[in-house]
Amino acid sequence: MIKAFVVENDRLRPADGMDAEQDAIAWVDLYNPTRDEEAAIEKLLGVGIPTREEMEEIEISSRLYVEDGAYFMTATLPSQADTDEPVMSPVTFVLRRNLLVTIRYHEPKAFLAFPMRAEKAAIGCTSSDTILVGLLEAIVDRLADVLERISRDVEALSKDIFNPTATKASKRDRDFQVILKGIGRKESLTANMRDSLTSLQRLSGFLANATTQGKNGKDAKARVKTLSRDISSLTDHASFQSQKITFLLDATLGMINIEQNGIIKIVSVAAVVFLPPTLVASIYGMNFDLMPELKWLFGYPFALGMMVVSAILPYWYFRRRGWL
Structure with missing residues (x-):
């Protein structure tokens, strides 16, 4: 044109x-x-x-x-x-x-x-x-x-x-x-x-x-x-x-x-927090005949309490150090 x-x-x-x-x-x-x-x-x-x-x-x-x-x-x-x-x-x-x-x-x-x-x-x-x-x-x-x-x-x-x-x-x-x-x-x-x-x-x-x-x-x-x-x-x-x-x-x-680092940090902290309760549960999940707490009246609450305390302590430590 x-x-x-x-x-x-x-x-x-x-x-x-x-x-x-x-x-x-x-x-x-x-x-x-x-x-x-x-x-x-x-x-x-x-x-x-x-x-x-x-x-x-x-x-x-x-x-x-x-x-x-x-x-x-x-x-x-x-x-x-x-x-x-x-x-x-x-x-x-x-x-x-x-x-x-x-x-x-x-x-x-x-x-x-x-x-x-x-x-x-x-x-x-x-x-x-x-x-x-x-x-x-x-x-x-x-x-x-x-x-x-x-x-x-x-x-x-x-x-x-x-x-x-x-x-x-x-x-x-x-x-x-x-x-x-x-x-x-x-x-x-x-x-x-x-x-x-x-x-x-x-x-x-x-x-x-x-x-x-x-x-x-x-x-x-x-x-x-x-x-x-x-x-x-x-x-x-x-x-x-x-x-x-x-x-x-x-x-x-x-x-x-x-x-992404924040998400990974949360996942890592969760893994660390739940690692001690898992260890406690693994120990008391063993099938040995001679376990002192097996016939103890407060054995089950004691195990649960240890799981809770072992989860709280790492969380408290991370918060105190400013990692959370």
Whole structure:
């Protein structure tokens, strides 16, 4: 699918047609294009565009390069970022003279929100390079929103770990299982955001050279510099969140170990407490003919009393030492 936009009064307007306004088109957005659509854009752009397989290559030289005066920049961006399982896929930006071409195979939210906003308000979309900078700013804002949501979710997980509401051990165990799954999802989401920010950080450095070529080069370069600082700060924030998630993982595993050790301690104490009564019962359960207490009137109560006392004494000793 092809979407084309022209600049009108510092705003974006959908083009009436590729042929009718070909010279005025400033931005062409290719979404999951067919081979015929790719050929049409290549004719308009005057240079070949990368295939999906080429976009997915991870080498810097395959993602950031100049060919016949066209700047090719590829970044990994998320879609469906409102969930804990976003779709990560590369998006290529091609900037040549007065034309911006974007090639993508998924639907990042910024590609829907930015054109709608640029149609309603004048946000400085005066040329292809300022459109690209504005689009990247919208993408970074979207990543910032995702990181803010991650921060809130991580804070909620922290409260669940250190202030559990369940009183029963079995309920706490189930809660910790849910928390572990939540931590795993947040770590995966944070890692995806860091990968995306890293690719954007490299792209912004490369873009600084491309924006100096346009007529609005000074303004665009200043915006790219601000964009780079925003990306750098978000990358640091994502790294901090990743460290915090790792700490929460260790804390959760530690709490689970404490719960398990408490259960094992109770079982061990119970075994020790009931060991002396078992010994007494074993002794008086022997079938010997000559046992002094066998015909004694108080033999049975005496044996029971010894069992009770032998159970109480270890329990009292453990409590005194603070082991219970």
